[in-house]
Amino acid sequence: MQTIIEPQKKISVIAEADVCVLGGSCTGVFAAVRAARLGMRVVLIERLNRLGGVATAGLVNIWHTLQDMDDREQIIAGLTDEVITVLNARGALTVKNNRSSTYNFNPMELTIILDEMIREHGIRLMLHTYYSAVVAEDGRLDAVIVENQDGRGAVRAKFFIDATGDGYVCRDLGIEQYVSDYIQPPTACFNLQGNIAGSDLKGIWKEHGAEFGLTDDWGWSARVAGLSGITMRADMHIFDVRCDRAEDLTRAEMEGRRQARAMLSLLQKYGDPEENYAITNLCSSLGLRETVHYRTRMQAKEIALLTGERYDAPILKGTYPIDIHHHGDGGITIKYLDGTRRTKWGKGTRTEISNWREEMGLSGESAKYYQIPFDVLVGERYENFIAAGRMLNADAGAYGALRVMVNLNQLGEAAGVAAALCCEYNTSLQSLDGRLVSETLRKGGSAV
Ligand SMILES: Cc1cc2nc3c(=O)[nH]c(=O)nc-3n(C[C@H](O)[C@H](O)[C@H](O)COP(=O)(O)OP(=O)(O)OC[C@H]3O[C@@H](n4cnc5c(N)ncnc54)[C@H](O)[C@@H]3O)c2cc1C
Structure with a gap:
């Protein structure tokens, strides 16, 4: 490859702060708040x-249960619960007694609520602003370089949080x-607009899917709260791509x-001729379900989650099962804390339990919930830096459970609290005592 010198x-320096958060999903917003x-x-940024x-720009509009496996104890609270309350009050939430899709929300309303949270907390937000480089020396970050309409600028802070999902700051820090196997x-x-229920989607997919280049694949869908006749469709996967690579990512977007x-x-x-099917939003x-992971002091392990291991300094509680979408055979395997393992392939073609x-x-x-300790977020090399999100240090099984939003939201909150405590x-x-992070999270409304 040819190279040039920049x-x-x-x-x-366009901004100075105590804490700078890169990436504004709920993980990043909750860290900031x-x-x-x-x-x-x-x-x-x-x-x-x-x-x-992913919850708004990616249209993924489901948050899972906040309760333990017996539905007796609320194990997730904090900002997730606060946002659920606001969504509900605005008619932007459907609540179901279903462990795998308890809260269906309206992503447009969530977008507006997150804006309001930023305003209410006096956070300086820069949209359309791309993190592009980091300035660090001797185990300490001094600034990040960002790019936007004004060109390149530096943001200085005492502490930095990488919530970019892909861990771009982690990457640049070396x-x-x-990557998982x-x-x-x-x-x-x-x-999608139009009622699918009357059209035997599974049947027509199986019989005619190939005519449109659709393979038999497991998928799901969800009503968008507050909108009639609109469902969010996630019926397919894009296989054989590594979305931490630019070319694959472009190919995958177009294939989607x-x-x-x-x-x-x-x-x-082949669907119901009475229905006016249309794509209303792409x-x-x-x-992206997964790209790369970065090492920290401790890796979250499947066995510890499944057996409900307990810790001195928990920062997360959860019940979402280990949920692994297979590479290429259109299957999904789900392992619940109660022992059930269910694998499904295609549009209802085969199930094994x-x-x-x-x-x-x-x-x-069996365990009623699992925990994650603070050590999972603690990197060894940089004293004023933490990463939270799907770049999480976890083995394939643990990642399959931790990757959902009710869990990553809690990691964001823990990262924000840890950053504030380090500054204070x-x-x-x-050197930060993880027990102080847990205690501060609890004082701020978390159920850890
Ligand atoms: C199809 C699909 C279905 C899913 N279903 C569910 C579900 O039903 N329920 C559930 O809870 N979870 C679900 N998940 C998992 C979950 O949505 C994601 O794992 C989670 O949202 C990832 O959160 P994150 O904060 O790590 O990353 P992201 O949501 O990807 O957020 C990263 C943010 O950082 C920003 N960013 C990235 N790079 C930069 C940069 N250089 N500069 C500035 N900003 C940057 C991005 O624009 C983005 O806003 C699903 C995931 C997928 C892909």
Whole structure:
């Protein structure tokens, strides 16, 4: 590959803060809000025109249950619960007694609520602003370089949080990166107008899908709260792509839109002739389930989650099962804390059920929820830097459970609290007592 030297350039410092958060999904916003509530001056950088990440730009509109496995104890609270309350009050939420899709929300309303949270907490937000480089020396970050309409500028802060999902700051800091043996494939979500119920989607997909280049694939859909006749469709995957690579990402975005059109064509030709099927919204950012991970002090492990291991300094509680979308055979395997393992392939073509607890010879009560300790977020090399989001240090199984938003939201809150505590006590991330993070999270409304 040919190379050129980029000329050195003096860059203006366009913002200074206590805490700078890169990436404005709920993970990043919740980190920013928690830090602001602890008295920090916060800057939040987001490359798109809106906050919310996969939940808004990706159209993924489901949050899972906040309850333990018995539905007796609320194990997730904090900002997730606060946002649910506001969504509900605005008629932008459908609540179901269903562990795998408890809250269906309206992504447009979520976008507006996140804007309001930013205003209410006096956070300086920069939209259409792209993180592009980091300035660090001797284990400390001094600034990040961002780009927007004004050109390149530096943002200085005492502490930095990488909530970009892909861990771009981690990458630029040279933190050890790894990919799972089992990277979960992406899906391009879209909103569809028209009632599918009367059209035997599974049947027509099986019989005529190939005519439109649609393979037999497992997928799901969800009503968009507050909108009648509109569903969010996530019926397909894009296989054989590595979306941490620019060329693959471009190919995947285009393939996702091709799939959406193919499904619409299938319905228009073979679906209910009375229905006016149409695509009403395409995701403005492909739904990435997984790209790369970065090492920290401790890796979250599947076995610890499944057996409900407990910690001194928990920052997250959850019940979402280990949910792994297969690479290429249109299947999905889900392992629940109660022992059930269910694998499904295609549009209802085949299901297998087994029990992982019996296979492991486990007896006694199963865990009612799992925990994650603070150490999972603590990197070893940079004293004023933390990463939270799907770049999480987790083995394939643990990642399959932790990757959903009710969990990543909690990681964001923990990152914001940790950043604020490091600033307040003038200490490094590595010396911060995780128990203080847990305690501060609880005082701020979390159920950890
Ligand atoms: C198809 C699909 C279905 C899913 N279904 C569910 C579900 O039903 N329920 C659920 O809870 N979870 C679901 N998930 C998982 C979940 O949505 C994601 O794992 C989660 O949203 C990832 O959150 P994140 O904050 O790490 O990343 P993201 O949501 O990707 O947020 C990263 C943010 O950082 C910004 N950013 C990135 N790079 C830069 C940069 N250089 N400069 C500035 N900003 C930047 C992005 O624009 C984005 O706003 C699903 C995921 C997919 C893909």
